[in-house]
Amino acid sequence: MSIRIDSKICIGCGRCHDVCPGTLIKFDCDHRAYIKYPRDCWGCTSCVKECPVSAIRFYLGADIGGQGSMLHTEQEGEILRWIIEHPDGRTTEIQVNRKESNQY
Amino acid sequence: MKKEFLHTDVLIIGGGTAGCWAALTIAEQSDRQVLICEKAHIRRSGCLAAGVNALNAYITEGHTPQDYADYCMHDAAGIAREDLLVTMSERLNSVTRRLEQLGLVILKDAAGNYVSRGWRNIKINGENIKPLLADAVLALDQVTVLNRVNIIDFEVQDNRICGAYGIGIENDTFYVIQADAVIVATGGAAGLYKPNNPGFSRHKMWYPPFNTGAGYAMGIRHGAEMTTFEMxxxxxxxxxxxxxxxxLAQGVGARQINSLGEVYEQKYGLTTSERVYGTVNENQEGRGPCFLRTEGISDEQQDSLMKAYLNMAPSQTLKWIETGHGPASQNVEIEGTEPYIVGGHTASGYWVDTGRATTIRGLYAAGDVCGGAPQKYVTGALAEGEIAAESVLHFLLDCDHASIPQEHIDAHLHEIGHFLSDRNTLYTTEQLEEAMQTVMDSYAGGIKTNYRYNAGQLALADEKIRQIEALSDTLHASDFQELMYIYELRERLTVCRSVIAHLAARQETRWHSFAEHLDYPDRDDAHWNVYVNSRMENGEIRVILRDLVTGKGCHYEHQD
Structure with a gap:
């Protein structure tokens, strides 16, 4: 359970660093964010949702059945698009309206 | 190292659910200055970081606060405080309305009434519940928030709290905070026991792995009375x-089944602990693995579940999608977690009076750190934050002012200097954490022993935890974040000692799995319809048995 930050996409805004409940995200010498303690990630995805340029990918560790898919979000108004990229290049997208309640 | 000396009327330790609400309450009802110290950042800290799936404590039409208190008392098999549960329950609906005003999306029917899930839950979109709370707090002029400041100790003189000490984990600063009153809202304790997946995904756990039991540990060391750590x-x-x-269980009515497809929940009962116990037993008797029976739900239900999980636990949706087996086509396998100490779900925590005053004068507790009131969930934690805040305002009307002597400050500086000093040490903080979790797993009823233990094992656990405690004196930190990790480990070790003492003290099995004492496998109402409380005195944990506080309209004040 952890995240990967793409330093080529990261703009160094620091929002992921701010929201991480474990203080796990730091900056490299180019002020790009990276996760210093990947084993300590809780998997809350706060940073994924906060990133304005979708540079952060969330994945399941192999020890809990992860199969290499990566999850990120893109936001359009109240719509939060959750996008899963599969290892074979396919993608699955689920849209959640932040103004709509859970049905369960 | 930089040093900062701060003064405030009220210090709130922990900017999570209860802490934020306490700050909002104080600002609404007074002009007192409030300082919140948060070890992470209040926007996404604490239990609500990922979001929450529902509000699980709400009084629906046709029910009363007493009904909710009765339900909690039953689930705890009588070992809870009725005064705390009723005073909490009376506020569940008003804090819910306020949450909605702050922007929380709550499902309503055509007539504008909240839609319930069962008789005490309502449906929401809780993905952004913590940012909503944080924004409300940050808008208040009289409230200062210090993010990334980890409180390491209380300042207590003659059983009167006068403030606390903290470390700025990203600014290398030592903080001395003088406060006339303190609300501790640090949450419960995770990471005491070896987790389900101790490897790369060790932190994929139910409770926030960053909640280390700091509030419990600081109180225990200063002699505060604690209750029910065995639960x-x-x-x-x-x-x-x-x-x-x-x-899944409440949303689409999924039942617990074993590998033979048999519904087993009726065999064991439906309280929270019985649901875990049944699953453990089915596995042990060779009928595992166990599942929630979701196969056959409609595509529409599956789609709704995928979204609901994204709003609180996105890893589950990711798993369903990447394996290609959603809940409609494959039952969902279930397991019990490692044990936690968490007063929002069970009754472990500070022993408080009805107003949430701890036994240390000037120190109030709210949320998961506060004992006696299980099944708080989110709204109960908010209600407790409100009650503690109102009690603090009353206390401040007529209290002496706090002060902190220089020699106490120097002692803390000396301790920090010791951990930061360059030394060759054999063990790392991480190694000692693993050692602690292995001890608790093997000898204090962890996953390894199906949550069961006996007196001999507990004695060994105590001996070994003390050894690790002694080793922790030798640890070295190369920066302030590592320094926090040392303090967190030591907090957990203190909590472990209390848990072990409490497990040994309650010589019965009242709650399967939660406290399953193999030397005393039956419930014993004749002797154990009492609270097991404790105080640390001269480094040893002394157990105190107290009579139950029950009955309609009951009220409790500290007596001795």
Whole structure:
């Protein structure tokens, strides 16, 4: 359970660093964010949702059945698009309206 | 190292659910200055970081606060405080309305009434519940928030709290905070026991792995009375992702089945601990693995579940999608987690009076750190934050002012200097954490022993935890974040000692799995319809048995 930050996409805004409940995200010498303690990630995805340029990918560790898919979000108004990229290049997208309640 | 000396009327330790609400309450009812110290950042700290699936404590039409208190008392098999539960329950609906005003989306029917899930839950979109709370707090002029400041100790003189000491984990600063009153809202304790997946995904756990029991540990060391640490909480969760099961059980009516397809929940009972116990037993007797029976739900239900999990536990949706087996086509495997100490679900925590005053004068407790009131969930934690805040305002009307002597400050500086000093040490903080979790797992009723233990094992656990405590004196930190890790480990070790003492003290089995004492496998109402409380005196934990506080309209004040 952890995240990967793409330093080529990261703009160094620091929002992921701010929201991480474990203080796990730091900056490299180019002020790009990276996760210093990947084993300590809780998997809350706060940073994924906060990133304005979708540079952060969330994945399941192999020890809990992860199969290499990566999850990120893109936001359009109240719509939060959750996008899963599969290892074979396919993608699955689920849209959640932040103004709509859970049905369960 | 930089040093900062701060003064405030009220210090709130922990900017999570209860802490934020306490700050909002104080600002609404007074002009007192408030300082919140938060070890992370209040926007996404604490239990609500990922979001929450429902509000699980709400009084629906036709029910009363007493009904909710009765339900909690029953689930705890009588070992809870009725005064705390009723005063909490009376506020559940008003804090819910306020949450909605702050922007929380709550499902309503055509007539504008909240839509319930069962008689005490309502449906929401809780993905952004913590940012809503944080924004409300940050808008208040009289409230200052210090993010990334980890409180390491209380300042207590003659059983009167006068403030606290903290470390700025990203600015290398030592903080001395003088306060006339303190609300401790640090949450419960995770990471005491070896987790379900101790490797790369060790932190994929039910409770926030960053909640280390700091509030408990600081109180224990200063002699605060604690209650019911033997009533551990073990969550029944989706396997691997440790995602919630209630959404499946209550949302689409999924029953617990074993590998033979038999519904087994009726065999063991439906209280929280019985649901875990049944699953453990089915596995042990060769009928595992166990599942929630979701096969055959409609595509529409599956789509709604995928979204609901994204709003609180995205790993489960990711797992369903990447394996190609959603809940409609494959039952969801379940397992029990490692045990936690968490006063929002069970009754472990500070022993408080009805107003949430601890036994240390000027120190109030709210949320998971506060004992006696299980099944708080989010709204109960908010209600407790409100009650503690109102009690603090009353206390401040007529209290002496706090002061902190220089020699106490120097002692803390000396300790920090010791951990930061360059030394060759054999063990790392991480190694000692693993050692602690292995001891608790093997000898104090962890996953390894199916949550069971006996007196001989507990004695060994105590001996070994003390050895690790002594080793922790030798640890070295190369920066302030590592320094926090040393303090967190030491907090957990203190909590472990208390848990072990409490497990040994309650010589019966009242709650299967939560406290399953193999030397005393039966419930014993004749002797154990009492609270097991404790105080640390001269480094030893002394157990105190107290009579139950029950009955309509009951009220409790500290007596001795």
């Amino acid at each position: 551990r909480f073990i969550a029944l969760r989706c396997k691997d992702t440790i995602a919630p099961t209630g959404t």
